[in-house]
Amino acid sequence: MNRTRLFARFRQRSMAVFGRFPLSIFFLAVTTLIVMADIQLTRTSLTREAFSAGLGALFLACGQLWNEKNQRQKTRSSWLILLVSAVSAFLYYIYLRQINFASDQSAMIRTIVVIFIASVMLITIPTSRTAYTFSQSLVAYIRTFFSSLLLAVVFYIGVAAILATFSTLFIQLSFEWYSHSAALIFLFFAPVYFLSGIPDFFRDKNDQAVTEAISRPKILAVLVDFIVVPLILIFSALLVAYIAANITGEFWLDSLIEPMLISYVAVGFITLFLTEQSSKQWVHLFNRYFPYLLLVIAVFQSISSSIKSFQFGLTHGRYFVLLFGLFAISGVIIYGFFKSASRYIPLILIALGTVSILPFIDSVSIGTASQIRQVEDIIQADNFDDNGRIRTEVSFSHEERNQLSYSFNYLNNINELERLDWLPERFDYYNNFQTVFGFDPYYFANHNSENGEWFPVETEYAYVELDNEQPVTFSVAGMDDMVYFSVYQSEGFNEDKRIDLNQENTELIIQHDDEVFSLELEENDEVIMVFDLSFLQEDIYDLQGMSQARPLEDLTFVEENEEVVITLIVNRFETDRNAFYGGDFTVLLDYK
Known part of the structure; x- marks a missing residue:
């Protein structure tokens, strides 16, 4: 009986989501097929097509919710909204076709921001002209997101285990089987299940399904009330103590604390919305007074970011940090002093996100202009x-x-x-x-x-290599032997390499361990030359510029005595402060 009910419920939910979001599901299917085709292709990238189809699914989901909000309007208007959503995705695809998506950061950033804006709109639309708060809508989306994610992860683990078992017992399967499985599960099954969990907000508010969807599940309530809120309070105390101790000095220029402040403000903001439904008195106090502390931190973070922007000029990253500071300050002011208007906070985020992708004032354009101006000054x-x-x-x-x-x-x-x-x-x-x-x-x-x-x-790692952009030529006139060798030395590893040379009864010994890195030339078991190469482990830090190619003259070293001249050419060398080094070398020997 239970199985029958479960199957009936699953069938009912499937029928409902396919009837409610048919165009979004169609675009999800197209996205999945494009990604699966991209997995098979080696010379052609379908990234633009996949992103555009995925955006189409997201836009159409927003359009469907907008139509449900205006369900009293004529059917023609409803189809117009869906048509605009689909055309918007197509126009964005045309834009992506005009640029090199793989290397154009402006296009990649715009795409990420567009996805973010559409996602915020998906959460915000149910709060428009209804009695639902942004907090209730956010809870509903969190529930369906993590439910779909959990099912997708478990589903994929099971499928991967089956494929691995088949591959072990019968025929070896290629990695494409796993990639196709992941595409089907994470790009089609999980999003469709996510859509099926979005409640019909615009039905009767007393509908049991809607009431359940917008209520915090017990695990989320425990997580927020008893774990997240106490941790935020402890973190707040540490942060306030640090700011108070460094308010006149390094706080304003400390690059390490800036990401911490941004994360703190973002998590704090989300926590405020998630604590609105709590029945605990002390959580109510947190929700009432924490916005004032958050406002102070947001102001400090914005001032600190502004100082850094004046110091080095704007970049697209700094542009978004400043926009986030503007959003955080305005949002916290609204939440703390005009809480009844808190449903407009996401609209501020959408507006600022839209500004950041508009031509000429987008983040990359502003960052580029700022840095060019810094250089030309x-x-x-x-x-x-x-x-x-x-x-x-x-x-x-x-x-x-x-x-x-x-x-x-x-x-x-x-x-x-x-x-x-x-x-x-x-x-x-x-x-x-x-x-x-x-x-x-x-x-x-x-x-x-x-x-x-x-x-x-003091850097921990250094690397140099011979510049291969220009032809490398060197004279071997008069040279009797040429040896090419490689070394790889890690802590605690000892090895000597002996190489027989053309000169009779002569060997080149390459010694490398934690203490010694040298070349020894032996003739008739007698050492006639020792070339100590340990200097490379220090000199490389002066030579290198983070994987910097160097000309031949910078990487050529000579040692000689009465019997032989040894010329060492460093083709590639790397080292760190933990006794590791490795590289490729060419040795030329000229016997006198």
């Missing part, structure tokens, strides 16, 4: 000589080096260096920056300041 086109290098009479202060390296790194990451038309032709950030400007391209990361004094930051 320091460098002019006439600062370069005929060889495309900074003139010797032009020198940069530590602050200018810090700013230039930071700005160039950002512009390179978003593929906007070509906007600096005065740069030398074929300028390559990684290979040419130090040659052109005379300092490390990662100066901003490798140097720090204290009391006005700049000093290098």
